[in-house]
Amino acid sequence: MKKILILFLTIVTATTVFAADISFNASVNNASIPLNGSFVYTVTINGDINNIPDPQIGDLSNFNVFSRGKSQSISVINGRVSANVSYNYTLGPKSIGRWTIPPAKIVYNNKTYTTESIDIEVVPSQSVQGVAPQQSQSPQQNVPQRQSQNPNIFVRASTNKKTVYENEKLVYKFSFYTNVDLASNPEYIPPDFGGFWNDGSEPTSRYENIKGVLYLVNEIHTTLYPIAVGKKTISPAQLRASVINLSMPDIRNINNPNDLMQAFFSMSGQTQNQERILQTNPIQIEVLPLPQDGRPNDFYGAVGKFNITAAVDKTDVQTNEPITLTITVSGDGNMKSVTRFDVPANNGMRKYDTLMSDAKENKKVFTTLMTALTPGEKIIPPIKLSFFNPSSKKYETVSTTEIHLNASGEAAYELQGPQSNQFGNSQDIRYNQPIVEAKNWNENYIENPYFYFIFLPFILLLLGGHMFRLFKLSKESKGSINKAQKLIEQAHKDFKKGILGGLFDVAYKALLEAIDSKTGSSSTSLTEKQILENLKTQNLPPEIVTKLSVIFEHINFYKFASVRADEKTLKEMLDNVQEIIDDLS
């Protein structure tokens, strides 16, 4: 058993599913573990894709999930994306036996990829009673045999600090002490870590001698990062344990087989398990804000004590050939808070996006792909990382050294064919333009509703013009009608007085004045046909136009023929003209 625990076996049990563009597999680092042990279950997706879907992990209810994490690396070269994503789960078994992790699956391109299931064998944990602890798990090299027969289990909670700065790493430690055998792996109910970013937990085991009593100590270290300033309370953690009856005799001290049998039978009567719920005390943490004084401009929230190094995979390169710039940040602190820094690219260098890996063993690696666009010596200037050091309570800045590259080959942007002339002799962009005034430009007048108000005066002008025209017409019309009325009245008077000569001319004039009032223009220079056409366009009733036509014929007949009209005809003509004038007014 001990050997199994000491030997760290890496066993990959799942088969890999290969497709044309994606591979998907699952593995564990240990297929046989003790009840109080843990293992890492890893699901890996590898492929020539950039939008990797999240896998659906099978039922893990037979295990305690201590932590989960994701690490990825993506490379983009000439538009081709290649990705490798690993999902890691640290699992601990709940009870002894053979358990199966069901297949994980992903759906990509309407195809379903699955891993194979993985069997995990859970063996009884090393008994604290009489078995020396593993050296790899215990700081103690020589652990004494149990000296006390007082069975006991208890829990403790602690943190490495009581006062921390925001974003500073804080480790919460939950310890479970036992010197008795457990019927199954206890269930850990973590506290409420509200106000903290929980970066996952790591289980460990060790032995500890307390006042001469040897205890197996199972610990869960949870890494926390405060996200809000002020006093915070971590609520009590709980542990539900099923303990084999604490009064069980220690059969290893029995040498006589008869005594052994007796002990066995006496034990069989009291093997019922005892359910225990243990609880820790709450812990108060004070979270301090990061100071404002001395905060560098390029501080992006990193808290801890870090070092930074940078290296390229090659220093002699061809133009347009990818160069991998690897920036490694190491140190102690909140690696999650190290998210970015400025990676400058000099003239003639092109920088692609910076990709970062998950922090491992207090180390975080950032990878940036660069290409040289022009030949010659290139310099990658020092890359700086500013952080807040909680130990010194000051902001500090570390930087890499300058990296020199030598690029050879043709300039990447020299164009072929007729297009090459468009840049003349210039092989670079043109320089910045001077800005003397921060003037705001409006891009889209047509999307601005206020813009359309500029047309308002013109619309009003048109309306005013039209009104003016109507007014003028109305005035002219009234004048013409009055004239026509006066003329026809004069004609009636002359008729009554017996002055009959020239009556047709007066009537004709009166008619034209009445027509002018309707058309708004002078009709004297127009032929009768034109006058009638004009009137038709004024939407006059057709019977009036027909009547007018008849009267014109009548007047022309008597004006130009040698026949003299009698009084009755004249009276009838004057009445008809009067009627027409009335109709037109």
Place this chain on the structure above:
Amino acid sequence: MKKFVFVFGFLFVAVNGYVADLDVSQIKNAQAVFDTGNYSQAIEIYETIISIDRIKNPYLYYNLSNAYFRNGELPKALLNLQRAKRLIPRNKDVRHNESYVEALLAQEQGYRFPKELFFTTYFSLNEITVAASLFLMLCFISVFLFIINRKPLFKKIAFYLGAIFFILCLLLIYKKLWQSRNNAVILEPATLRAISSADESNSNNLSLPAGSFVCFVLEKNALVLVKASVDGKSVEGWVSSLRIEKI
């Protein structure tokens, strides 16, 4: 009341003057940082002026584009050149840099950038709008004179001005539609999860090169629905919102 108006007016002018001075000093600061080769910081200052102070200035876009170019971020450089070009389309420096960056991206990715008609690239949307508006105003004046004087000459002039206005409106609509169809730039090579295309059998995942123009339709759950022309086919699909930015 007079005093109140005076004080309000004074404060308005003073505050605006202060903001303008602040922006100018920031612009000078960005230029100084740019000259030292710290392009990332120059980008940060220019982006702050544009996004926080909401200053829309073609020369700011141009200088920001230069900073992005020097920082090796060609698609973002192209994006800001497009923003500048939409305001000052005949600026020689903008046109030179745009052709230059397009040529680099085209060579790297084998992508052909769509071409606009000369008339619509030569004039900005606002210039066409102003020209169309002027012709419409002159047309209104001619109609007014015709109404007053009833002279056929004004009627004729109004007709021709109206015809020019109509042609300008057609160009305006074309330009606006072109800009709407190309209102976003792909910042990183992106996979388009197509939902519809002329050829449904081949509509799953299509590649959009960095710097290509697409039509930004809507954003939902960190994904953007875009319409794009891929290999001559018009397709519609979703891309990650991290890989696209509106012009």
